[in-house]
Amino acid sequence: MKTVKDILDQKGREVFTIESSATVLDAIRLLADKGIGALVVVRDGDPIGLFSERDYTCKVVLTGRRSESTPVEDIMSRELVAVGPDTPVDECMALMTEKRIRHLPVLDGGKLVGLVSIGDIVKDIISQQQVVIEQLERYVYYS
Ligand SMILES: NC(=O)c1ccc[n+]([C@@H]2O[C@H](COP(=O)([O-])OP(=O)(O)OC[C@H]3O[C@@H](n4cnc5c(N)ncnc54)[C@H](O)[C@@H]3O)[C@@H](O)[C@H]2O)c1
Structure with missing residues (x-):
C-alpha cells in the first residue's frame, strides 16, 4: 500500500512556511513566487496553522481587510489537519x-x-490506476 512517504520520496521534503506575525501581503507574495496554494504557518518553529488561497479570498478580499497590515495569524485556518509519513494515500x-x-x-x-x-x-492515484490498467491489458491480450 502506498503511503505519504512514497509521495515525499518523489516530490521532496521542502515545506514553504511563513511566520504567524508576517503580513498577508508577504504570504501571497510567497505563494505567487513559489507557484503554490498554501503555506504552513509557524510560530517559534512550530506549525500552528495553514494559510491558503481560500483563506485569502474569503477572509481578506471579501471582508475588505488590508493585506499590508493584516497578520497571517488573524486569518489562517487554525485547525491543522495533518498526516504522518506512514498514512496511506x-x-x-x-x-x-x-x-x-x-x-x-x-x-x-x-x-x-x-x-x-x-x-x-x-497524480499518485492515477499512476496506480495506470499500472492496474496495463496489467489487465497484458492479461487480456496475452492470455
Ligand atoms: N504534475 C504534478 O506532479 C503535479 C503535482 C501536484 C499538482 N499538480 C497540478 O498543480 C495544480 C495545483 O495543484 P494543487 O491544487 O494540488 O496545489 P498547489 O498548487 O498548492 O501545489 C502544487 C505543488 O506544490 C506543492 N506545495 C504546495 N504548497 C506547498 C508548501 N507550502 N510547501 C511545499 N510544497 C508545497 C504541492 O505539494 C504540489 O506538489 C493542479 O492543476 C495540479 O493538477 C501537478
Whole structure:
C-alpha cells in the first residue's frame, strides 16, 4: 500500500512556511513566487496553522481587510489537519474530501517533514490506476 512517504520520496521534503506575525501581503507574495496554494504557518518553529488561497479570498478580499497590515495569524485556518509519513494515500484522499481541504502538512513526532497537496494525491492515484490498467491489458491480450 502506498503511503505519504512514497509521495515525499518523489516530490521532496521542502515545506514553504511563513511566520504567524508576517503580513498577508508577504504570504501571497510567497505563494505567487513559489507557484503554490498554501503555506504552513509557524510560530517559534512550530506549525500552528495553514494559510491558503481560500483563506485569502474569503477572509481578506471579501471582508475588505488590508493585506499590508493584516497578520497571517488573524486569518489562517487554525485547525491543522495533518498526516504522518506512514498514512496511506487513500486515507489522505478521504481526509481531504471529508474536511474539504487541499493541503496536508506531514508531521513526524511533531516535526514538519513535508506537505502533500490534492494534486500530489490525485497524480499518485492515477499512476496506480495506470499500472492496474496495463496489467489487465497484458492479461487480456496475452492470455
Ligand atoms: N504534475 C504534478 O506532479 C503535479 C503535482 C501536484 C499538482 N499538480 C497540478 O498543480 C495544480 C495545483 O495543484 P494543487 O491544487 O494540488 O496545489 P498547489 O498548487 O498548492 O501545489 C502544487 C505543488 O506544490 C506543492 N506545495 C504546495 N504548497 C506547498 C508548501 N507550502 N510547501 C511545499 N510544497 C508545497 C504541492 O505539494 C504540489 O506538489 C493542479 O492543476 C495540479 O493538477 C501537478
